[in-house]
Amino acid sequence: MVERKISHYVMLQELGRGGMGVVYLAEDTLLGRQAALKFLPDEFAHDPASLARFQREARAASALNHPNICTIYEIGEDSGRWFISMELLEGVTLHHSLAGSRLTFDKLVDWAIQIADALDAAHERGIVHRDLKPSNIFVTKRGQIKVLDFGLAKMSDPAFDAAAATSPSLTATSPLTGPGITVGTVAYMSPEQARGEELDARSDLFSFGTILQLMATGHLPFDGKTNAVVFDAIFNRDPPPIAQWNPEAPAELQNIVTKCLEKDPELRYQHASDLRTDLKRLRRDESSGQMRGSSATEASRRRNSSRTVPAAPPSSVRKWLTIGVMGAVALGLGGMGLLYRSHSQPAVATPAAxxxxxxxxxxxxxxDAATDFLGFSLADAVITQLGYVSxxxxxxxxxxxxxxxQDVDLHAVAADLKVDRVLTGSYVRDGDELRINTQLVDTGPEKILWRDTISVKYDKLLTVQDVVTQQLISGLAISLSPAEAEHLQPKASVDPAAYEYYLRGVDLYAANDFTAAIRTLEKSAALDPNYAQTWxxxxxxxxxxxSLQFGGRAQYERAQEAYEKALALDPGLLEDRIYMANLFTDTGRVEQAVTLLREALKTNPNDAEAHWELGYAYRFAGMLPESVSEAERARQLDPSVKINSSALNSYLYLGEYEKFLQSLPPNDSVFILFYRGLGEYYRRNFDAARSYFDRAYAQHPSLLQARVGKALSDQLSGQRQEGIRLLEETEQKMKQSGVSDAEALYKIAQAYAALGDVNAGMAAFEQSIQGGFFCYDYFLHDPLLDPLRSQPRFPGLLAQAKQRHEQFKRRFF
Incomplete structure (x- = not known):
């Protein structure tokens, strides 16, 4: 089969074989990416009942979106053979990471929190793993956990029989699981699982407790030479205490493991979220204990030094371990969320810059056209570098x-941007040389703090950002932290042509030519795939x-893949985390966005864009006062942040229409025209609203917001059918391309309601909530939803939004 084409995949090489079939490395010719293809054994393909169950379970599992659960791309069939296309990961399993040793405390608790987060996400969807074990937990090279094979554990070999009790390594699973059929790997089974009873999420938590003890000690809590001995221990014996092998382990860790391993499911943790909370509390308490005094610090040092770090896996372990199944591929930050005690406690410290x-x-x-792109893109490169200086x-x-x-008045620029210093520069290309003049101006006394001339070879453009950054830091006598100094070290060399394409792509993006920007940046990545900024x-x-040009699902998938490549190359890349958080919010993964942004703000508390994106995520979750607070903090740090493409919508959603309109900048970008029209619409200044909507549509009729505004304008003009037709076309484009901006869907629902099409309005409202826009308090009072409130399904949809809103509030506040 190697090098044969299957569907839109070209098979490159076999990666491995197992009970569930053969796994191949494949090239996806549609999306231009590599994937892992797992072909199911023939007996599944020819058994209608098994195949039907496999399809149902795989579809349910593929709906999971979580950074600690491996991604399923698609389920396909070719010439009667069913296959799963899934994420290709680099790293090793937890089984190989342990290799007979125990983990350091910090690594144990970090990985455990990520595993608990993955289980919580799956259990919320009603998916029970049933075969949780170290070989089904993957650790990427960046220390990100990926839990594997949700649901697929039900589809392995038939259940074992009595004779199998003599095999110490038996794995027993079945494609038709149910009462009386035993599923799972013996040493990690819960008592109810070993008895072949029906299972729920608490069975996975027992298995997780077994793994926790193994991570803490290097020994299984229930072990034996045969399965019969192991079953006896699971049913009747208490596990040895962790202290027997690891006397320095915290007592609270023992309490957590003991609660996981209760024989009676009613006495165990009932939810993975509760277990995750206890693990986070353990991490916090241990961390604070290290800071209370020298004795605590020394005790902690002794505890960590007594734990051996697991040996590297043997060289025979394949570099690419291909695994698969459900969930979204994302940053491994599931276990890095912070604890917040009250609304009044700030999320992060924000010292004044x-x-x-x-x-x-x-x-x-x-x-000249050949070098004009350098003006903006070189400045952008310097700005990116300086973003890491707190x-x-x-x-x-x-x-x-x-x-x-432009020739500018520096006083006017400083006043407009609310800054006290401005860096200006000019450049000229002369053959292979590029000469750049820079000067830093204190705009108060209008004093030049320094000026310099840089001369570089044109194929050494990358050095410009490093030289200018170091000049600024020296000229302003800035003290850098060790982490900042490390990040600002000159980067490894980048292919000169690739870097020029990168700079051109940055310039094209700033000019809103997104198609050309993508094409140019893809050329850069093809020439040098190891430059993180390009990705x-x-x-x-x-x-x-x-989001804006109906690129939809394919573009979202490409975006996430690009972000992950960037972070794999440079884990400290701040802007990549912010961009990825925006993608998470736009695609309904608000909780992941908040976790990511809070972590970014912990180390970069003055990053205006991170505060703005956090406010954006809070808005989706219905935390409107908190959203306003973050957005205002962002504008305090940088009055121009997202000034042309975003609005402080939370004021609008709170009913504070005047504040909303006052927050809009005095420009005529299509987004601002639309938002200005929406504000006037709420204020019932319909003539002004129609004027703004029509101007936005005339400026850019393909943009989603402009089309929604035009539909509302048609309603105001009495052209009801025209407005409905435009909304239907817009929805059709979104469906065809997979655009999933849930807030935009809500605006479509509002417009349908205003136009009197309550059925279409209800459908769009439901899609918006399911897509991740659950702004519950806004839904309660939004006058544009009034035509929908009498519909029978409306209270149920409102209850769905309230449930997720309350869950979000409990988790983050």
Missing amino acids: EHSLAVLPFRNIRP TMNVRPSSAIAKYRN AHLGRAYTTAG
Whole structure:
């Protein structure tokens, strides 16, 4: 089969064989990515009942979206052979990571929290793993946990019989699981699982307790030479205490494991979320204990030093371990969320920045199309570098784009951007040389703090950002932390042509030419796939095209893949985390976005865009006062953050229409025209609303917001059918391409309701909630939903939104 084409996959090489079939490395010719294809054994393909169950379970499992659960891409069939296309991961299983040893405390608790988070996500969807064990838990090279084979454990070999009790390594599973059929690997089974009874989520928590003890001690709690001995221990014996092998382990860890391993499911943890909470509390208490005094610190040092770090896996272990099954591929931050005790406690410390700075686009002294792109993109590169310095408040590239190729009044720029220092530059290309003049100006006394000239070879453009950044840091006498200093070290060399394509792509994105930006950044990545910034910006371009230009599902998948590549290359990449969080929010994964952003703000508390995106995520979850607080904090740090493409919608959703309109910038971008029209619509200034809507549509009729505004304008003009037709076309485009912006779907629902099409309005409202927009308090009071409130399904949809809103509130507040 190797090198044969199956559906839209080209088989490259066999990766492994097992009880569930053969796994191949394959090239997806449609999306241009590598995947793992697992072909199911022939007996499944020819057994209608087994195949039907497999399809049902795989579809349910593939609906999981979680950073600690492996992704299923699709289920397919070719010439009667069924296969699963899934994520290709690099790393080793937990089984190989342990290799007979125990983990350090920090690693144990971090990985355990991630596993608990994955189980919680699956159990909320009614999916029970049934075969949780170290070989079904994968650890990527970045320390991210991926739980594997949810649901597929039910489809392995037939249940074992009495003679199998003599085999110490038996794995017994069945495609038709039910009462009386035993499923799972013996040493990790719960008592009810070993008895062949019906299982629920608590069985997985027992298995997890077994794994926890193995991680803490290097020994299984229930062990023996035969399965009969192991079953006896599971049914009748208490596990040895952790202290027997690890005397320095915290007592609370023993309590957690003991509660997991209760024989009676009623006495165990009832939910993975409760277990996750206890693990987080353990991590917090151990961390605070280390800071209480020298004796605690020394005790902690002794405890960690007494634990051996697991040996590296043997060289015979295949570099690429291909595994699969359900869930979203994302950052491994499931176990890194912070604990928040009350609304009044700030999420992160936000000390005032010592310097506020704008880096203006450099001016091309001899303008020409071949080099004009450098003006903005070189400034962007410097801004990106400076973003890692916590004592500097640097305006983002989006704020300075309007100054490209302009002679500017620095006082006016400083007042507009609310900064006290401005970096300006000019450049000229002369053959293979590029000369750049830079100067840093304190705009208060209008004093030049320093100026310099840089001369570099054109194929060494990457050095410009490093040189200018170091000049700024030296000129402002900034003290860097060790982490900041490390991040600002000159980067490894990048292919010169690839870096030029990268700079061109950044410039095209800033000019809103997203299609050309994607094409150019893809060329950069093809020439040099090891430059993290290229992947980060490519992911952002894919996301924007997916949301605004009906690129949809394919673009979202490409965006996530690009973001992950960027973080694999540079785990500290701040902007990549922010871009990925935006993707999570837009695609209904608000909880993941919040976790990611809070972690980013922990180390970069003055990043305006991170605060803005956190406010955006809170808005989706219905935490409107908190959303306003984050957005206002972002605008305090940078008045121009997202100024042309986003609005402070939470004011609108709170019914504070005047504040909403006052928060909009004085420009005529299509987004701002739409939002201005929406604000006037709520204020019942319908003539003004119609005017703004029509101007937005005339400016960019293909954008989703412009089309929704035009539909509302048609309603105001009495052209009801025209408005409905436009909304139907918009929905059809979204469905065809897989666009999943849940807030945009809500606006479509509002427009349908205003136009009197209550059935279409209800359908869009339901899709919005299911897609991840659960702004419950807004739904309660939004006057645009009034035509839908009498519909029989409306209370049930409202209850769905309330349930997720309350779950979110409990988790994060």
